[in-house]
Amino acid sequence: MPTFTHRIYNFNAGPAMLPTEVMEEAKDEFLNFRGTGMSVMEMSHRDKYFQSILDESISDLRELLNLPSRYAVVYFPGGATLQFSAIPFNYLQSGDSADFAVTGVWAKKAFEEAKKFYPNVKSIFNGIDSKYMELPTITDTSVNDGAKYVYITSNNTIYGTRYKTFPKLKKAPLIADMTSELLSRNLPIEDFSVLFAGAQKNIGPSGLTVVIYDKEKIPDVSHPIPNLMNFSLMEKNGSLYNTPPTYSIYIAGLVYKYLKRNGGISAMEEINERKAKKLYDALDASSLFYAPVPETFRSAMNVVFRSNKDSLDPKFLSMAEEQGFAGLKGYREVGGFRASIYNAMPEEGVDALISFIKEFERTHG
Amino acid sequence: MPTFTHRIYNFNAGPAMLPTEVMEEAKDEFLNFRGTGMSVMEMSHRDKYFQSILDESISDLRELLNLPSRYAVVYFPGGATLQFSAIPFNYLQSGDSADFAVTGVWAKKAFEEAKKFYPNVKSIFNGIDSKYMELPTITDTSVNDGAKYVYITSNNTIYGTRYKTFPKLKKAPLIADMTSELLSRNLPIEDFSVLFAGAQKNIGPSGLTVVIYDKEKIPDVSHPIPNLMNFSLMEKNGSLYNTPPTYSIYIAGLVYKYLKRNGGISAMEEINERKAKKLYDALDASSLFYAPVPETFRSAMNVVFRSNKDSLDPKFLSMAEEQGFAGLKGYREVGGFRASIYNAMPEEGVDALISFIKEFERTHG
Numbered sequence: 001m002p003t004f005t006h007r008i009y010n011f012n013a014g015p016a017m018l019p020t021e022v023m024e025e026a027k028d029e030f031l032n033f034r035g036t037g038m039s040v041m042e043m044s045h046r047d048k049y050f051q052s053i054l055d056e057s058i059s060d061l062r063e064l065l066n067l068p069s070r071y072a073v074v075y076f077p078g079g080a081t082l083q084f085s086a087i088p089f090n091y092l093q094s095g096d097s098a099d100f101a102v103t104g105v106w107a108k109k110a111f112e113e114a115k116k117f118y119p120n121v122k123s124i125f126n127g128i129d130s131k132y133m134e135l136p137t138i139t140d141t142s143v144n145d146g147a148k149y150v151y152i153t154s155n156n157t158i159y160g161t162r163y164k165t166f167p168k169l170k171k172a173p174l175i176a177d178m179t180s181e182l183l184s185r186n187l188p189i190e191d192f193s194v195l196f197a198g199a200q201k202n203i204g205p206s207g208l209t210v211v212i213y214d215k216e217k218i219p220d221v222s223h224p225i226p227n228l229m230n231f232s233l234m235e236k237n238g239s240l241y242n243t244p245p246t247y248s249i250y251i252a253g254l255v256y257k258y259l260k261r262n263g264g265i266s267a268m269e270e271i272n273e274r275k276a277k278k279l280y281d282a283l284d285a286s287s288l289f290y291a292p293v294p295e296t297f298r299s300a301m302n303v304v305f306r307s308n309k310d311s312l313d314p315k316f317l318s319m320a321e322e323q324g325f326a327g328l329k330g331y332r333e334v335g336g337f338r339a340s341i342y343n344a345m346p347e348e349g350v351d352a353l354i355s356f357i358k359e360f361e362r363t364h365g
Numbered sequence: 366m367p368t369f370t371h372r373i374y375n376f377n378a379g380p381a382m383l384p385t386e387v388m389e390e391a392k393d394e395f396l397n398f399r400g401t402g403m404s405v406m407e408m409s410h411r412d413k414y415f416q417s418i419l420d421e422s423i424s425d426l427r428e429l430l431n432l433p434s435r436y437a438v439v440y441f442p443g444g445a446t447l448q449f450s451a452i453p454f455n456y457l458q459s460g461d462s463a464d465f466a467v468t469g470v471w472a473k474k475a476f477e478e479a480k481k482f483y484p485n486v487k488s489i490f491n492g493i494d495s496k497y498m499e500l501p502t503i504t505d506t507s508v509n510d511g512a513k514y515v516y517i518t519s520n521n522t523i524y525g526t527r528y529k530t531f532p533k534l535k536k537a538p539l540i541a542d543m544t545s546e547l548l549s550r551n552l553p554i555e556d557f558s559v560l561f562a563g564a565q566k567n568i569g570p571s572g573l574t575v576v577i578y579d580k581e582k583i584p585d586v587s588h589p590i591p592n593l594m595n596f597s598l599m600e601k602n603g604s605l606y607n608t609p610p611t612y613s614i615y616i617a618g619l620v621y622k623y624l625k626r627n628g629g630i631s632a633m634e635e636i637n638e639r640k641a642k643k644l645y646d647a648l649d650a651s652s653l654f655y656a657p658v659p660e661t662f663r664s665a666m667n668v669v670f671r672s673n674k675d676s677l678d679p680k681f682l683s684m685a686e687e688q689g690f691a692g693l694k695g696y697r698e699v700g701g702f703r704a705s706i707y708n709a710m711p712e713e714g715v716d717a718l719i720s721f722i723k724e725f726e727r728t729h730g
Binding site: 224227243 | 367368369370371372373375377378379380381382383385388389391392395396397400401402403404406407408409410412442443444445446447449450474478481482563565570571572573589591592593594606607608609610611612613616689691692
């Protein structure tokens with residue numbers, strides 16, 4: 001196994017690369033946070049130091065997203081998977097239905113979890129027919145009568161697809177799992193009733209989820225909700241109903257400040273689009289590699305690609321690993337390769353990967 | 366606010382002090398874990414590096430607890446609060462009952478959460494009559510007919526009480542929230558059907574929970590369970606059903622190795638009993654301060670104490686803070702003081718606190 005004395009280009013899909021600048025800052029104050037004599041990891045979640053870390057992180061996030069005041073920002077533990085259960089518990093009553101666009105593994109899991117408790121929920125799109133390489137166009141006419149919400153996965157990490165533009169619905173509120181793209185592009189926030197994201201792509205360490213929801217559109221349900229899934233309870237308690245993942249919140253806060261220093265989401269979006277375009281262009285120009293997803297559905301975060309000679313795949317991956325390009329293996333059910341190029345992947349990382357791909361093609365193609 | 370260039374004695378109840386040795390090790394490899402070129406925080410939970418961190422951590426924990434093979438060890442996100450919902454979902458069917466010993470805030474929350482979904486659960490002890498300063502003696506005769514389990518909180522962080530010996534039951538399985546004492550004392554593991562602990566006291570960062578359960582005693586329930594609460598599902602997936610709080614698992618693993626290097630749980634127990642005895646002895650000998658909990662129920666982890674002159678309390682706390690004794694304020698509903706002296710609090714920290722208490726008494730008593 002190669003050994004590196006420097007930080008490498010890490011294309012992991014998540015947990016993923018974090019900005020080196022943020023990691024260095026966290027390292028500097030790892031044992032002693034700003035003269036408190038303790039690590040953030042060792043602080044009570046009830047004390048003034050942590051409270052200000054939490055408050056600042058939420059106000060920075062609000063600023064980055066330009067969030068209207070009717071939207072609540074709540075930190076949950078447990079990743080997107082907990083929200084797969086929490087959303088139906090908060091938004092549906094017994095007998096209710098909702099519409100799901102099943103565009104990949106995570107959307108399917110969310111749909112199946114909702115269906116366990118609310119058997120009337122419906123799939124309005126099944127991506128399996130296109131091997132999940134296409135996304136639906138969802139309009140009010142796609143929405144079933146009585147659907148309490150429409151659920152989408154905005155970017156599908158595994159298949160490398162995303163909605164270039166988001167559905168604009170009047171018939172039902174829109175709920176989106178944005179785990180792999182929140183903070184990477186500008187969003188028409190007011191078109192969403194709920195959006196949430198596991199932190200481990202563009203936000204911070206795994207084990208933390210950001211949930212943003214429109215307080216005016218959350219229903220009063222009459223059944224019990226497990227406390228750690230209860231949006232209103234968590235919101236009223238300022239994300240401190242129980243001990244939250246404090247260190248993850250701290251790192252997320254450092255990431256928000258890093259984004260603010262670097263031009264915010266618009267600047268990130270510009271760089272991200274450029275990074276993705278370069279990489280897709282190189283793949284489109286290659287005679288050995290190709291990107292299977294149709295142009296209009298291509299993700300800017302997760303670039304899925306394959307080679308024409310499967311037999312070369314292990315060689316490509318082992319050479320990449322040796323040269324410091326980690327995490328390029330595609331998801332197990334998909335095969336091939338995937339380069340996840342979130343906010344923290346510098347443009348030079350993408351340039352270096354393109355050179356490596358070209359060189360591999362020259363010597364092995 | 367005081368500023369320290371060194372690490373202080375941090376008596377926070379949780380998140381709490383971690384061993385400095387562990388923190389230094391984590392800091393050293395914060396940006397580049399053992400030549401991988403990335404932080405543990407940036408690693409895929411599916412790759413070989415993290416898998417070996419996870420596997421080692423579980424086998425070290427098993428070794429520390431001398432765990433029989435029929436017990437599963439599973440990492441959950443979300444803290445003990447998620448288990449307050451998960452346990453009834455996994456262990457009760459509609460109409461079932463279970464018995465709860467309500468010995469403090471956390472036991473009460475667990476009881477109320479269970480009651481929301483299973484209205485037949487019963488309280489077999491209510492500590493409110495003793496202001497939560499006493500614990501019950503639970504035997505088979507205390508257990509209601511048909512109770513599917515008996516639930517206890519083994520150490521009550523807020524009130525500073527613990528079960529000196531644990532109930533030994535034949536009539537129903539015993540389930541224990543051990544958040545504030547797992548790894549601090551030897552346990553008769555086989556007397557428990559489930560024991561769980563939020564990590565933020567003796568194990569690692571907040572946001573992680575260790576659940577240990579007897580696989581032979583988990584019932585087959587017929588209702589749906591939210592995936593992130595489903596013991597068998599999480600176990601079958603080796604704690605990787607979804608993206609776990611990877612960095613917290615890594616720190617927990619370092620803590621286990623630290624414990625193994627330092628004589629394991631028996632050695633910790635000996636030191637912990639000595640630390641607690643010293644502090645209680647000093648309080649019992651004081652004319653200004655006193656420990657309100659009867660000797661037989663006193664916790665070795667959380668030493669609750671008060672002064673005879675309430676008016677001096679703010680002075681005591683501010684002087685303590687200035688001199689580098691953090692987190693001594695009692696829980697808001699209890700008042701007074703609390704020194705949490707988990708595994709990571711060195712004996713010198715307790716000695717220093719005792720000197721400070723004596724000096725304060727001499728000058729202000």
